[in-house]
Amino acid sequence: MKHCIHIFAVLLFVISGSLCLAQTEQSNAKEDFKPAATNQPGKEFPKVNSEGRVRARISAPEAKRVQLDIGAVKYDLTKDENGVWTGDSNPQDEGFHYYQLWIDGAAVPDPNSLYFYGAMRRGSGIEIPAHDQEFYALKNVPHGQIRKILFYSESTDTVRRAFVYTPPGYDQDMTNRYPVLYLQHGWGENETSWPKQGKVNLIMDNLIAEDIANPFIIVMAYGMTNEGGMGGLRNFDIQPFQTVLIDELIPYIDTHFRTLTDQPHRAMAGLSMGGFETRLITLKNLDIFSHIGLFSGGSITPDDVENTPGFKEKVKLVFVSYGSRELDRGRGWGGDPRENTKALKEAGINAHFYVSPNTAHEWQSWRRSLYELAPLLFQD
């Protein structure tokens, strides 16, 4: 359970922002702020400048203190004569970040932003423009669909929701069948996280339009990682989710979509806790999955290969990735993931290691990881 405890520690860090002290540092911001792409329609604030600073604004005429809470730091806002509070953050890494406002001790979503599920709640998110944002930009190319499906799960006796990406052309050629990637979110997130902040459809549409990746179906289901809250994670049991995935969801997908249903055409990948789930489930089910992707969520070790009968014959791809800033911390989840992946490659396994430059345990790392993984999938 070493991996699990480490993931737990990193996540605690992410959500503990509210415990940090308020900053009073003056902002020497470059005055080229523009409305964030993640704002609600017609909302001017929050804005982002070319340094990646976030400028938030809210009217709260009777408040004593208003703060912007982003990147685990709280920044004091300043009130003007009309009761409108404004303030800047320090520069943020490029990509997507969760944030919130504090008004006289109440933690609330910013009423100007769109909302995203993460850190165990639906709340504000903000997009910091990235140098490579073209790969997930909305373009005039053929677009696939994101489909919300509802399927009955006998093991939990619930009707469960999942999202399915079908690639462009899926509804035109009715004879074609497609491989499937099962793609998991992290702890504190849910099945909406990849379709929304993950921008999974735009990444795939653009890759397919440029003929960089083959079209395939992507299924995004709730990994049941939040049950019991933080305490529950220490005792996380993979079995309930594995049952839903293997015994219920996969058969539903294979009967309701035009899939290729054999092992060589089924992959599983996930981020953080979803990577941990991917590792646990694929290693025990190599007759079902042939491609394995772990984003900021551990690695496959030479010991794993040795202890898993048939690994070398059955596994077509191992893909391991991290954000450079989390890797720099030197945390070895089950040993150094770069070294582990290198050892697999030297042992003749099709293993890839990717590092997302200048990003941490966050969505820009995982968007890039999907962008790097997709062209490697289903190449046989």
Place this chain on the structure above:
Amino acid sequence: MKHCIHIFAVLLFVISGSLCLAQTEQSNAKEDFKPAATNQPGKEFPKVNSEGRVRARISAPEAKRVQLDIGAVKYDLTKDENGVWTGDSNPQDEGFHYYQLWIDGAAVPDPNSLYFYGAMRRGSGIEIPAHDQEFYALKNVPHGQIRKILFYSESTDTVRRAFVYTPPGYDQDMTNRYPVLYLQHGWGENETSWPKQGKVNLIMDNLIAEDIANPFIIVMAYGMTNEGGMGGLRNFDIQPFQTVLIDELIPYIDTHFRTLTDQPHRAMAGLSMGGFETRLITLKNLDIFSHIGLFSGGSITPDDVENTPGFKEKVKLVFVSYGSRELDRGRGWGGDPRENTKALKEAGINAHFYVSPNTAHEWQSWRRSLYELAPLLFQD
């Protein structure tokens, strides 16, 4: 433009809740509160009791005043020794309502609720259990899909989003083709409103499971009603949306879905401003649409029939509905809608009038309207 001005007035009423005075009345609430169905996962508050009262709660230790703003009234919350504020609303009508919190003069979403787009913003919504809620309950029946599509619009030079409901079985029998209903939201809302607070997929799944309605496709696109804010509505021009709908979206749907593409198998309906749009567009395009539904959005008058060549031959159905509380106000949008519909029926037109009991200009009226309309569609 008489209809337009009236709709405008009603909407002003809906969003002017923030101007009302605070209530200090003590709540004599029945103590059978339960967490609302619209809460975020695991959140206990807000709660609703059997009288339809809403009890909100938020921690705001440093705040001077916290209010719950629902149904155009603000209710003061009371602070306890831990800085947690709690308070009740008066009983609300059954069904779905938008609401927000005020914290020392800042209007913010309740961090405990799910969020819905309406009143020109994404914010909190709450479900008051209804005596007839079974018709939109999530059940273990065959489920259709809600699909997010992205289509290029030449007239606006944008890639636009719409949602498409495909009925259960759509992906099983590849030879079947389906009629299509184009279904519009109201002013201040968008294309997410019918799939989310409208519960369009659950209403249809349940109707189809009980064999009360025939399966058909439903397309929900943004009606461009919010452009320019409230001021812009007075000068609302139907042409830009009509171009997107008729020249761009319908051809996209007819090439990307297995539709029946002739006039007898295409319907349009909408609520409030979306009803107004439906009336304008269908009357000018009776070679494209055969079924017309207006929910809280005016009526078809005998004059309309007289002034529209071919109306009697081309129109298979006129459906007009209102919430009883808005009808009681006696507002005649283009004359009394009940009398207008009766006159159409007497003139031999297949015209139906429905009144949603004990609801106003709100989603419970419109959910019920769809439930009543669906079995009447495409019966030839």
